[in-house]
Structure formats: structure tokens, C-alpha cells
Amino acid sequence: MDAAEADGRLLDAAESLFYEHGVQAVGMDRIRAASGVSLKRLYQRFPSKEVLVEAYLRRRDARWRGALAAYVAACPSAAARPLVVFDWLEEWFGEPDFRGCAFINAYGELGTGSPAVAEAVRDHKAEVLRYLTGLVRAAGVPEPGPVAEQLAVLADGAITTAAITGVPAAARRAREAAEVLLGAAGAA
Amino acid sequence: MDAAEADGRLLDAAESLFYEHGVQAVGMDRIRAASGVSLKRLYQRFPSKEVLVEAYLRRRDARWRGALAAYVAACPSAAARPLVVFDWLEEWFGEPDFRGCAFINAYGELGTGSPAVAEAVRDHKAEVLRYLTGLVRAAGVPEPGPVAEQLAVLADGAITTAAITGVPAAARRAREAAEVLLGAAGAA
DNA sequence: TAGCCTAGAGAACGATCGTTCTCCGCGCCG
DNA sequence: CGGCGCGGAGAACGATCGTTCTCTAGGCTA
Numbered sequence: 184m185d186a187a188e189a190d191g192r193l194l195d196a197a198e199s200l201f202y203e204h205g206v207q208a209v210g211m212d213r214i215r216a217a218s219g220v221s222l223k224r225l226y227q228r229f230p231s232k233e234v235l236v237e238a239y240l241r242r243r244d245a246r247w248r249g250a251l252a253a254y255v256a257a258c259p260s261a262a263a264r265p266l267v268v269f270d271w272l273e274e275w276f277g278e279p280d281f282r283g284c285a286f287i288n289a290y291g292e293l294g295t296g297s298p299a300v301a302e303a304v305r306d307h308k309a310e311v312l313r314y315l316t317g318l319v320r321a322a323g324v325p326e327p328g329p330v331a332e333q334l335a336v337l338a339d340g341a342i343t344t345a346a347i348t349g350v351p352a353a354a355r356r357a358r359e360a361a362e363v364l365l366g367a368a369g370a371a
Numbered sequence: 372m373d374a375a376e377a378d379g380r381l382l383d384a385a386e387s388l389f390y391e392h393g394v395q396a397v398g399m400d401r402i403r404a405a406s407g408v409s410l411k412r413l414y415q416r417f418p419s420k421e422v423l424v425e426a427y428l429r430r431r432d433a434r435w436r437g438a439l440a441a442y443v444a445a446c447p448s449a450a451a452r453p454l455v456v457f458d459w460l461e462e463w464f465g466e467p468d469f470r471g472c473a474f475i476n477a478y479g480e481l482g483t484g485s486p487a488v489a490e491a492v493r494d495h496k497a498e499v500l501r502y503l504t505g506l507v508r509a510a511g512v513p514e515p516g517p518v519a520e521q522l523a524v525l526a527d528g529a530i531t532t533a534a535i536t537g538v539p540a541a542a543r544r545a546r547e548a549a550e551v552l553l554g555a556a557g558a559a
Numbered sequence: 560t561a562g563c564c565t566a567g568a569g570a571a572c573g574a575t576c577g578t579t580c581t582c583c584g585c586g587c588c589g
Numbered sequence: 590c591g592g593c594g595c596g597g598a599g600a601a602c603g604a605t606c607g608t609t610c611t612c613t614a615g616g617c618t619a
Binding site for chain 1: 391392393395396470471472474475476477478479480481482483484492493496517520521523524525526527528529531532534535536540541544545547548551552555
């Protein structure tokens with residue numbers, strides 16, 4: 184097993200355990216057991232738990248935004264793409280291991296104590312907002328910034344609401360709201 | 372010091388410490404030190420940390436909704452009251468110890484492991500939704516349910532966005548969105 | 560004044576945390 | 590074939606966790 188595969192197995196284990204149970208509730212030894220990578224190599228690749236947590240968040244950010252972008256790009260209508268974001272959210276909410284936003288959860292748990300984690304979370308939210316701004320602009324809204332911020336708020340609210348209620352209905356409500364907001368802002 | 376005062380001091384200490392640092396990052400001994408209540412009495416009043424956490428959440432729920440309702444009730448226009456909710460959020464976001472939604476944070480940290488905490492969080496969100504539904508109905512919306520759910524999503528999204536970005540601007544965006552949604556739903 | 564109940568201070572307990580160290584076996588270079 | 594170094598298994602370490610126990614000082618009743 185080379186370093187790249189060790190990294191992958193460690194990050195896979197870290198992601199599923201941290202996301203399901205929270206960061207503080209999962210010890211390093213549990214990640215060793217789930218990954219099959221020895222503790223010695225774990226600390227060779229990630230010299231502390233905080234480093235591992237940040238790596239987990241940054242890899243999840245890339246994957247999450249990649250999956251969203253791929254789903255949205257499959258929609259032929261640029262005007263509809265901002266709404267398709269909420270269709271993707273609804274599918275996500277229905278998955279059995281859905282547990283809310285990994286970044287919001289990590290920020291609530293560690294944002295005070297770990298600047299590295301806080302920055303990774305802020306970076307994720309900033310990237311999502313950038314992406315939404317591009318979608319809204321391409322949908323024909325003359326000033327996409329404010330509407331994109333509204334969509335970002337709707338998305339975050341839908342994620343947390345769906346996580347707590349356990350049902351994906353919030354995605355539909357958010358999509359309906361987004362439709363009204365885009366219409367009012369003059370989407371083509 | 373009687374039992375009622377001990378409870379108050381313990382819950383005050385628990386609330387400020389749990390809210391600021393997260394639940395798992397704060398030990399029982401730190402709550403003893405901050406409250407001035409001995410460990411023995413602490414465990415007399417709250418026989419486990421989980422019980423204390425649930426009591427913290429339920430008292431905060433009552434206070435939080437009480438403060439919101441008092442602020443909103445001071446607005447003379449029933450039609451404007453759903454929007455005033457977001458004014459109150461904006462003031463809250465500006466407070467120096469604002470750290471996001473205590474219930475979302477607790478759910479992310481403990482929702483998987485503690486059914487009592489998960490239920491307290493669900494109860495809070497359900498009560499907020501009930502309250503918003505009443506406001507939207509009184510504002511003249513014929514079918515207040517869907518709009519109230521949209522406002523709840525906007526509020527949760529604004530809270531998390533404000534917590535992560537550190538600026539209260541999300542409240543304004545959410546308020547503008549709420550205005551559009553209420554207008555589209557036929558508020559009088 | 561004598562006895563008793565309460566409460567506080569803090570040690571103690573077993574568990575678990577993040578992290579490091581020891582020991583052993585296996586594969587590569589001479 | 591022999592020595593060497595890397596990697597894995599897991600013990601060990603000091604710290605801290607939630608929780609309980611011990612010991613003592615003090616106020617109330619008789």
C-alpha cells in the first residue's frame with residue numbers, strides 16, 4: 184500500500200465517521216480500525232487530528248461541489264440551472280446517510296477552537312457562493328450578487344432543516360422560493 | 372443557596388460555555404468552576420451531562436423565542452411582523468458572542484448519539500415554525516403554511532451564514548427575500 | 560453542649576483521548 | 590547469506606473526561 188492509497192483509505196474512513204458521528208466523538212483509533220491503516224502511518228501522513236479534519240473537509244468540499252456542478256451542468260436550460268441546484272439537494276437529503284452540512288457541523292463543533300477548520304468552512308461557503316453567482320448571472324439576472332446570496336441562504340437553511348426534520352421537503356420549499364426570487368430579479 | 376439559584380447558576384454557566392465552545396469541548400468541572408456550584412450539587416440537580424445539555428437547550432429555547440416574540444409584538448403592523456423577525460435576527464447577529472444557532476450546533480455535534488438532544492432540537496424548530504405560521508397568517512396570507520416554511524428556511528440559512536461569515540449581512544438578504552415571498556403569496 | 564445532617568472541596572476511579580514508543584518480522588542491498 | 594531499515598501491531602504515556610467517594614467543617618435540634 185503506497186502513500187496515495189493510505190491517504191485515500193484514511194480520508195474515506197475519516198469522512199464517513201466524522202460526518203456521521205461528529206469530529207469529537209470519533210477517536211483516532213477508530214479511524215485506524217475503519218481504514219486498516221496503522222496508527223504509525225496515520226500520523227506519518229496526517230501529523231495531528233486537526234490536520235486530518237481539515238483534509239477531510241477540503242476533500243469533501245471538492246467532491247461535493249463537483250457532484251453538484253455535474254448534476255447542474257446536465258440541465259440544458261441556463262435559466263433553470265439555479266433551480267436544479269435544489270433538485271440535487273432534494274436527492275441528497277433522501278440518501279440514508281444524510282446528516283446535514285459537514286461544514287456547518289464542523290464549524291459549530293470546532294469553529295471556536297480551530298482556526299484551520301474555521302477557514303476551511305469559510306472557504307467552502309465562499310466557493311459555493313461564487314458558483315451560485317455564476318449560475319444566476321448565466322440565468323440572465325442583471326445583478327446576480329444579491330440573488331445568489333439569497334439562494335445560498337436558502338440552500339443552507341434547507342440543508343439544516345432537512346437534517347433536523349429528517350425529511351427532504353425543505354428542498355421543495357426552497358426551490359419554490361428560489362423560483363419566485365429569480366422571477367422577481369428579472370431572470371430571462 | 373437554594374436549589375432554584377443553583378439551577379440558575381448552573382444553567383447560566385452551561386449556556387455560555389456550551390454555546391461558545393460546543394458541548395463536547397466543555398467538561399463538567401469547567402461548569403462547576405464557572406457556576407460556583409459544587410460538583411456534588413451539580414450531579415444532584417442534573418444527574419448526567421446529557422440531562423444538563425437538554426435542560427440548557429430547553430431553557431434557551433424558551434428564552435430565545437420569548438425575546439423574539441417580544442421584539443416582534445412591538446411592531447404595530449401585523450403585515451410587517453414576519454419581516455421584523457429578520458430585523459431581530461440582524462441585531463442578534465451583531466452581538467459579540469453570537470455563534471450561530473445553539474440547536475443546529477448541538478444537533479450536529481450530538482444528534483446522532485443522544486435522542487434526548489435530538490428531540491429538544493426538533494421541538495425548538497417545530498415551535499419556531501408554529502410561531503412563524505401564526506405571523507404569516509396574521510399578515511393576511513391565505514395559506515400560511517408553505518410561506519412560513521420558507522421563512523423558517525430563510526431564518527436558519529441566515530443564522531448559519533452569519534455565523535460562518537462573521538457579518539450580519541445575511542439577515543438583510545433574507546429579509547428582502549421574505550418580502551418578495553410574502554408579496555407573491557398575497558399578503559394583505 | 561452533644562449529636563446529626565448537609566454541603567463543599569477535592570481526591571479518586573475507570574475509561575478514553577491524542578500521541579508516541581517498543582518490539583518484531585519482512586524485504587532490499589552488500 | 591547477513592545486516593539494515595521500514596512498516597505493522599499494539600502497549601504505553603500523560604492528560605482529561607464523566608462520575609463517585611472521602612473527609613471535614615458547620616449549623617440545626619434536643
